[in-house]
Amino acid sequence: MRPTRRHLLATAALLPLPAVAQAAWPSRPVRLVVPFAPGGTTDVLARLLAESLGSRLGQPMVVENRPGAGATLGATLVARAPADGYTLLMSNSSSHGVSPTLYPSIAYDALNDFAHIGLVATSPSVLVVTANHPARTLPQFITQARSEGEIRFAVAGIGTSSHLAGVRLGMAVGVPVMAVPYRGAGPAMTDTVAGILPAMLDSLPSAAPHFRAGAVRALAMTAAERVPRFPDLPTMREEGVDLVSAAWFGLSAPRDLPQPILARLAVVLAEALRDQTTMARFDDLLGTPPPASTPEQYRAFIAEELAAFAPLVRAAGLQPT
Numbered sequence: 001m002r003p004t005r006r007h008l009l010a011t012a013a014l015l016p017l018p019a020v021a022q023a024a025w026p027s028r029p030v031r032l033v034v035p036f037a038p039g040g041t042t043d044v045l046a047r048l049l050a051e052s053l054g055s056r057l058g059q060p061m062v063v064e065n066r067p068g069a070g071a072t073l074g075a076t077l078v079a080r081a082p083a084d085g086y087t088l089l090m091s092n093s094s095s096h097g098v099s100p101t102l103y104p105s106i107a108y109d110a111l112n113d114f115a116h117i118g119l120v121a122t123s124p125s126v127l128v129v130t131a132n133h134p135a136r137t138l139p140q141f142i143t144q145a146r147s148e149g150e151i152r153f154a155v156a157g158i159g160t161s162s163h164l165a166g167v168r169l170g171m172a173v174g175v176p177v178m179a180v181p182y183r184g185a186g187p188a189m190t191d192t193v194a195g196i197l198p199a200m201l202d203s204l205p206s207a208a209p210h211f212r213a214g215a216v217r218a219l220a221m222t223a224a225e226r227v228p229r230f231p232d233l234p235t236m237r238e239e240g241v242d243l244v245s246a247a248w249f250g251l252s253a254p255r256d257l258p259q260p261i262l263a264r265l266a267v268v269l270a271e272a273l274r275d276q277t278t279m280a281r282f283d284d285l286l287g288t289p290p291p292a293s294t295p296e297q298y299r300a301f302i303a304e305e306l307a308a309f310a311p312l313v314r315a316a317g318l319q320p321t
Contacts, residue, residue, distance in 0.1 A: 035074025039186020070159030071095035079108035115257035124223035138239035161247035229287030
């Protein structure tokens, strides 16, 4: 029997919606919001990721920098954006770890106002000093800081993981800290290279080109053990300071993102992070391969980080500027 129009419509209604939705999206460029200024690790990783994801999705992924307020301005923009898959966020340990405790009037719920897609990378912080700084080791730097009465350093912004690492360094060695916040790692490093500030705590990928070029000197990093890509850079533990910490970066979208789009993004993100070219570029930047996670695992990871950062921020008495 030849199917009638009613039969065809009834059959179409039974087709799985994910296939329909996935076929329709994306039909135009996708915006990837970076809540920091250009030049820092979040920005570098976002641009690398945008290139790889865009080629897989068949549409350009355009990076848009929206820095400010410990990465909360960009995160708020994404939280309020339509949940249509055309606005994504490079979520990170500032926007979704430290700042939700640091900023009491924050305009979003870091866990529940987003659809969390996956973890992209983790990275330790590294302490660098100006090229003409007298300290050549972390103990020498601490000795000088004690004589001066404070540790003064630049950070990418209030509430960044590197800012918190600097606070923890000061607490560990008993020296007050004065962190000077910038609107991103790029401007902070520019002033450190120029000698306007004597030191900076920065994520390893962001700092590496500068200390490799001799513009600044790297003293120690906050990894648990040395990174093979940087075999001559000691950990703070090796230098006598028990401090291990890491920044992290992931991909998130507004809450209520349609499940088919979330599922497709999770798949293409996993494919991108497994790609040999991407893995090689991550290894060059981070010294480690990219992690792998599902949306559920990334959401659970953020929940754990929020719980871990909150008491530390309160104990340190951090205040937004």
